[in-house]
Amino acid sequence: MSSLDADTDERIDAEVVPSMTYREAMREALRDALATDDRVFIMGEDVADYGGTYAVTKGLYEEFGRDRVRNTPLSESGFVGAGIGAALGGLRPIVEIMTVNFSLLALDQVVNTAATLLHMSGGQLNVPLVIRTTTGAGRQLAAQHSHSLEGWFAHVPGLKVVAPATPEDARWMLPTALADPNPVIIFEHATLYNESGPVDPVLGPVDIDRAAVRRHGSDLTIVASAGMVSKALAAADLLSAAGMSAEVIDLRSLRPLDFDTMAASLARTSRALVVDEGWRTGGLSAEISAGLTERCFWSLDAPIARLASAEVPIPYAKHLETAAIPQIEDIVAAAHDLVGDR
């Protein structure tokens, strides 16, 4: 028996799912989409021979050629508009915007065109556009590259907004987004690209409108998304050592918000802490808090708590950046505040 066979057998016996990085998972999703649907193409700044600023598209230009993996000028409004046009023309464009901060230059195309055409055309013109963009702080890229603005997009009817927090969601949310007849924006947290995790190679497309319970618990529910999910899980480990059982929900979809899953969790725990890397004022955490209070008021054993980023432009200095965004110990402290002395 060869060593390869032995490895394979062992893997199957142990039902070990192969591990890959978030970056590899996203790239695999893109490769799969390009290979299986010739309407799909990628465009964005430096996505071709450079391989993408975050190296997500590395190798795809060589594999699929310049018609399928296209560089664009530094004009977000222009190339997002081109993507909308291509989508209207029957293609399935995947537009990469380097960071969410730059997406503001394309906001008019996204909000006024992509999100509205279906409605303004009386259902005649749908826009099957997928936008990928990075979000979040933690890499010392300063205030113009580090913000978490996904809540702004989640405000807009006509858009679906998803935030894969695991390599497996990075791998399998994309085909669902591509199959969606309407615009979908995928937010990839910049600190997740090097994170590894199991990815089922044959799982197939997953839903993009439900939250997932990543850890079960009974004392409180921690609601998180994107880069905050792994921090919430780490905090839950620490809380567990302190005798507190935290349930962790990964939102996955920011629009629509899956209140059913959150409310079901709250029915078990009676307390919720919403952790959001966005700002608190008028943010997604406010919407989640209000929605949960409306649904669960009589089951609440404490006010819905929020932990969000400091209301400042994300600083460059490492210690200030760390202080500005929710950290594991902040989540632990907020959980203790919420549950009280036990």
Next chain:
Amino acid sequence: MSVTSGDVDAAFDYLLPSLGADMDEGRVLEWRVDVGDTVHRGDLMAVIETEKSDIDIEIWHDGVVEAFLVPIGELIAVGTPIVRLRPTGESVDRPTSEPVDELAAQPTARSATHPATPPVTHSAAPPAATPVRSRVPASPLARRLAAERGLDLVALAGTGPGGAIVAADVRGVPAAATVERRRPPTSMRTLIAERMSKANREIPHYHLARDVDVGRLDTWLTERNASRPITERLLPAACYIRAVALAASRHRDFNGSWVDDEFAPADSVNVAMAISLRTGGLVTPHVADADQHSLDQIMSTLNELVAGARSGTLRASWMTGSTITITNLGDSGADLVHGVISPPQVALVGFGRSRRSPWVIDDLVTIRPIVTVTLAADHRATDGAAGSRFLATIAHHLEHPEDL
């Protein structure tokens, strides 16, 4: 003890008042004063929970709060001393609240002598502290669980943030615990059912009706209101109260109560007004001495009553001692109302809507705004002929608004 020897005669206890003909117990929900506060006649002392609603109670003497004699939340009988006061101007030997049990255990005979209350120099008195609602902090889930289990939150110790009572504190209470069992919530509906059943069971009602031309009243109100800001405008309801009050002051047999098989006429004319609540049910606070007050004063009081009724902050003085009741269903469209008397009162006057109707004046048919005024009266106290004259007096006042 806060009551030093020798001062016993001077100190006096404030007793839980009866806030309705059928109230025999209640509980203090919160104090509106603190120990050491100087209080004056008319000041709010506490919020009392009764079967009907939560009511602010006032004090009728001046004094300084010495001690609270009952714990918050405990069910107590009407007449129980709840606050000990001393005359203003005396020094406090201990400014803190006394242990409740120690005081409550003492037989506190009510002093018959009224305390000497020296004149109070208001400017010298410290500004009254703004009353702060001091509800027991408890989570919605804890409140729900406590209600389901009949537990009183007041008796529980909170372990949540800031000492709040949380679900675990309720769940942790053993079933055989010594906490007192809260009465099943008695809804206003239940109380109305009891009172109205009693009325229809015991009171032999007779009903009279009289159509009244309110054309002059309408014109008079329109002219009078034309030059007034909205907040000072008179409504017909104020005129109804005034007209009924004047009639009741003349026909005293309709103003009072039937108690122990005989009619007891009242000294004052306190006209209660049925005010329906948006949440269902109704309350009947009154305008005291309505025969002695001007229309403007009555209107002002009526506004307070309605606001108090709707916000659940009726004063005890508005709720007790009503001598006759008005129900005004004109706004909701009924032409006339065959009312049910609120015992122990002996009369209820009903007003229907104002409707444009054919009306005969000097053998000519014309169209006038007509309101049907009805009287439901207790046949034990009065007879139909008297009732008819009473109605006629009310009609006369409404037809001569300038004399109201």
